[in-house]
Amino acid sequence: MSSPKTLRIPRVFSDPKVDPFDQVQWDKRTAEITDDSGKVIFKQENVEVPRAGPNWPPKSSSRNTFTASSTRRNARRRRAS
Numbered sequence: 001m002s003s004p005k006t007l008r009i010p011r012v013f014s015d016p017k018v019d020p021f022d023q024v025q026w027d028k029r030t031a032e033i034t035d036d037s038g039k040v041i042f043k044q045e046n047v048e049v050p051r052a053g054p055n056w057p058p059k060s061s062s063r064n065t066f067t068a069s070s071t072r073r074n075a076r077r078r079r080a081s
Helices: 068-080
Strands: 026-034 040-050
Touching: none
Parallel strands: none
Antiparallel strands: 026 040
16 A cells, blocks of 8 residues: 655745744634524624734624524525525
8 A cells, every 4th residue: 555645735924933823913802693683692702803904894794694584584585486
């Protein structure tokens, strides 16, 4: 049995002596997922996230758009067509 061939990928954007996660500034936030009425259905506090830059948050809504009720509603629309 021959040894498997490996694909070597050269390092381009990082320094092998520095952990990449140490090069990012981190903030602690609270993550929430809400239903269509705004009721919190999931909450996690002290989540570490990369610090926001000049292009964050994106212009579109950061709200969870795949709620259970919207998924059911879209499934009914697909069946009706």
